[in-house]
Amino acid sequence: MESSDLYNVKQQFFLGAFKSLMDRGLPDPSSEDYTPILVYKARAHIAHGDAQTVSSLIPSDTENFALKAVSALASYVAGTGSTESALEELRDLCVEIEGDDVEATEREKGWVRAVAGTAFARAGEVEEALETLGAETATENLEAVAIIIQIYLSIHRPDLARKEFERSKQWAEDDLLLQLIEASIGLVTGKDGYSDSHSFYTEQLANPSLSSPHLLTARGVTRLLRGEIAEAKSDLEEAVSQQGGHEDAETLAASVVAAGLGPKKDGVEELWSRLASTYPNHPLVESVNAKAEQFDEFAAKYEIPPLAIPTAA
């Protein structure tokens, strides 16, 4: 049984309350919770785009596999040093924890796999990620399952995702993370008109123990998917205000979409240019830019005849 502190930390981490998790102090290093909380805190930093700070959080000489893995992920995400070396390090760690005499708890091994899987997935190494995370095996590492499922969803295999989900339902009871997984599957498949996802995020927004603009954004996105544009806008605006006016990429991107679907399309271009300039690496920006190039290419295939001008008018 984990302590309530750790539970709380995990909850914050999974529900995207990275900011509050980052601001949180660490327990006494001798405490049992020290490492786990440090792992999550560091991962929150990474997730929040603040990967550089991790090096100051985790001592470079740590012997702990999980922490090593997290710092490798941090350096991979931050892009400091060679990304390939960070991946190699994670690969090594994954191999090491398979050894018999390794001094790591199952939980730590789980983190290593989850962290490594995350990195591999980011690197586009889908198969490697799935293998590391133990897809199609009877893994009982819910974090790994969560990542596996997201990977499946990203490669358009909701059937496999659901299968994995159904399997984990048998042992993971009603874990928060499991519900989150279900919500993500719902978002992709649109099962029952996105009702699972919508109620999950609404429920978590009412969760008194944390507040996270990420949840608001997520519900906003869900509402977008449900076709409730006005409601989605209000969620997204609320999320922006919770983020102190500096919206993250996700919220901004969702706002662009929401504005684009509104009855009056004003403000879209402004939002869009802000998104494009602030987060040029956001997939929406990248894909729209790619499409723009494609457009020119495809449009060029059509021969445009001369304009019909009256000759003898």
Add this chain to the structure above:
Amino acid sequence: MSVMLTKFESKSNRVKGLAFHPTQPLLAASLHNGSVQLWNYRMGVLVDRFEEHEGPVRAVAIHPSRPLLATGGDDYKIKVWDLRPQSRRCLFTLHGHLDYVRTVQFHHEMPWIISCSDDQTIRIWNSTSRNSIAVLTGHSHYVMSALFHPKEDLVVSASMDQTVRVWDISGLRKSTPNTAPGTFDTFDAFSTVKYVLEGHDRGVNYAVFHPTLPLIISAADDRQIKLWRMSETKAWEVDAFRGHFNNVSSAVFHPKHELVVSCGEDKTVRVWDLAKRSAVQTFRRENDRFWVLAAHPELNLFAAGHDNGLIVFKLERERPAFALHGDTVYYVRDKYVRSYDINTGADVGLLSVRRFGSPYVPPRTLSFNPAERAVLLTISSDNGIYELTNLPKDTVGEVKDSSVDGKRGVGQSAIFVARNRFAVLNKTTQLIEVCDLTGSVVKSIKPPVQTNEIFYGGTASLILSSTSSVVLYDIQQQKTIAELNSPPVKYVMWSQDNSQVALLSKHTITIASKGFAQNTLIHETIRIKSGAWDDAGVFVYSTLNHVKYCLPQGDHGVICTLDNPVYLTRVKGKTVHCLDRSARPRTITIDPTEYRFKLALTRNNYDEVLYLIRTSNLLGQSIIAYLQQKGFPEIALHFVEDKNTRFDLAIECGNLDVALETAKAIDRPECWARLAQQALKQGNHKIVEKAYQQTKNFDRLSFLYLATGSTDKLLKMQKIAEARGDPMSRFHNALYAGDVPGRIAVLREVGLYPLAYLTAKTNGLEDLATEILEDAGLTEADVDDVPDFGRASLKPPPVVTATTNFVWPAIPGGESFFDRALANGNLEAGAEPHLNGERAAAAASSALDDWAKDEEEQDLAADEDGWDLDAGGDAHAEEESVEGEAQEEQEELGAGATPGPSETEIWTRNSPFAGDHVAAGSFDSAMQLLNRQLGIVNFAALKPLFLSVYRSSHTYLSPIASLPPLELHLRRNPAESSLSRVLPVAVVTLRQARSELAEGFRFVSGNKLSDAQTTFRSVLQSLLFVVASSNDEAKEWRDTVTTAREYLLGVSIELERRRVAQEQPDSVQRSLELAAYFTHCKLQPPHMQIALRSAIQVFTKANNTATAAKFARRLLDLNPDPKIVAQARQRIAAGDRNPRDAVEIAYDEFTEFEICAASYTPIYKGSPAVRCPYTDAAFLPEFKGSLEPLTRLTEIGAVATGLPAPR
């Protein structure tokens, strides 16, 4: 009683004892040769044999509730056997009798066995302790039978001492006596003789109690059967049945009816009326004396054993006479006509037919006339009679008897053929008489064939059943319409819609269409009992032990098994309504999925097929085999988990993706070989390559690379061959790759210097040639006798098309309805399609329509593929794999982790609208669609719209920290979760376009014409992305396009006029013309007023007062402001005063005309014009092929298909 229906016969040694199994169709027969047979009389098979007795076995019995068999033989032994199929063996033997054992019987509740013997005793045994517990002594001769009373503690015995004795054994039950051996004498105290029945003059062979009444029947060698009655205190002879002319072996009570059945050595089985003591029926056998008779405890079934075997027979037909009308079954039970409503279950007696024919015989057929509410019954007694009776309107009170007002006549077969006509067949005279309802004959027909039975054959037609054929006969024309060869047809069932008919014979079913045009024949080895049509057009029928189905084209199969035969009346959905053998309505719930599935398949009703796949658990080898056999391997593929089968199926239906996936999972050389073969057929050389790599088929691989022109890979193959140390392969590859030095190197290495030398020489590599010569230790001089071969022209063919990068030319991926519908394993429940009756046809045709639509879409998709030459990633990955040792293939993906179709792909598949394709990001296909549907060629202006539509259809969310966000897709039908129907969000809606249009109107009113022009142009651009979802919307879309076009045209004309007025002030004529044309654009009244006023103004200025006045009149028609009215009247007055025009212009207001949108000149009705494929704007023919100037999007006069139908 005119029939004794033999159900089963066997040939064997003399049968001395018989016993029915109470629940299963089993019969035990003990034979004179010492064997005991166990028959399944329904299937007609010998189930088992028990052969441990020595000498004849006379006694046999089956336990009423437990699987036990008892036999007693001339070896004095009684054996008890286990009857369970898996352990049929002798359990124990009871020793004690000192002479032949004659009969044995189990007690119905106590663990007792009673036996009697020629040792003049009756013994009762405890089968648990396996001891004799009582010996009944008193008979002074052989005891021929001894049987328990079915309920009371009595025993009846028959003996050669000419007596029948009834014993009281109640003492036996009260206290179990000492069963220790050697205490023989104490038994007698417990069982005493109650009555001694004397009356027979000879030995008595058999005596048995009546199952319910206090009656005994006995059969004796004095050729008599005697009936005895008993009371509490005494028993006496009631009467004797006389008729047998030799020893009577046995006599039994009929378990249900007041009948006695007997058999004897006079080779007869006789049936007697218990009340009248008169013979009812006699069944004679030529040579065989009957020795034993047994009655089934429950059923109308008897068995008799004779010298050469046994027979099992029924005394009457069980099949109740019935007719179905709508959801009501009219049937006969216990000589009452009843109706049974299958919806409510209401079952009421309507009419008594007790006095119709023989009281023992139930009516044979019933025909129902709904118009008159009359029934026509036939009965086989009295040589066949019929009776026509009206059913009472209400069933209050006692039901009437048909004899009151029924009309009777002679005939073996009688049916209604019309509302007021019925037909009667007289078999002996071979005459069919058609009668009116009063019974008078209106027409006589001589049937063309020997007719045994007649059936309704559709309007004014009869179906005549003869011994070898069945004839469809037209009553009116008196001629044969059609004739089918068939065994005698016994029953005929018409389908609900009377389009098909099932003709049932004993072992065959013929399903024929209405006029017997098409037909299929089904054979059954088991007797066919009855049948009924399902609402969907499937014939469901029952045999002795199965309910089966049969599809119109002849496929048939088992639905469920039956314990006892039933007579099907109606099949509704999952429920089969039937009458059981005692004519009680029953229902059987069946699973119709299998036949509905097959029916849907044969009718190409794919919606239904899909629905069934989704909702039911259709699995199993049989379905898979069926699908495969019927040519639907791609559907079967969706059912199969087993990878080997999957592979086979995938190869069969050419689904290379699945085949590849499974081949990887199986990973056996023969699979790869087959995959390679199939992929080669389809031209998918990438898969071929993979397969060859897997099997390390280097030779073929090299040749494949040659064929596809993949030179770099050939070089790699060369390296691999080098690594493998296979010079032949190296040589090949070098040859294929055109690598001359490589070739020479190989030849040198293997020591083929002459070849190496010549190769070098003929390729002009003189230095190398010299080198080789040196290696070979020769000089030029040594080879001067070698002729000069000239320059070698051997070269690999040049690569024309880089086939290596494409999978081309591939057989178009046969993506079927099912692939799409089942894509992604998405088998969520869809809406249930209608199936019943005629609706099925409509469903089928609409399914076909969908199919056709799919085809269209597929074409599109295929086109796309053609353009989208995705040569990037894949080829790359493979190169790597070749590089590393060639066998080290790409890492296997987790079993199913190949990416599925993305949502955007699904969108493009699901929609033929450009707007949806844009949202899906498939700009390429969107442009094709726009081009094809609306003739758009100039896309540049649409770029922002394309991008904003695309941008607004996708959003991103990262549920899991640090992972790349998930791309989510906005659907316009969020309630829809079936991937085959999801569509992208409507970014541009018709409403938005119309509000933009309204904005344009405001610009017009505000005289901001160039703004208006831009706005209308943009409206027309936006409208391209609107997806109409209904016909109304499609119409509204078209109206909006037309309005926008008219305004755009009008505004453009007016702008042109202003330009002309400003730049060429002299060109008054042109200016006037344009002003006039402007008034001919279809504008809304307020805007029309503006146009007219402006025209009036311009014309007045030019002194064209007459035309100005005309415009003013048109203005008045629009009911403008009073102020404007006043002005207009002024102009009219001026025009009247001065009715002439100063400037002559090209304007004929009286002839209808359109305005060329390029030259702004009129195109009068009837003159040739070309049109904009999008807006339908008209142009002079000379502008054909130019860019349309209004919208600047289309090519004038281009051919376009228009928008597809909304969906």
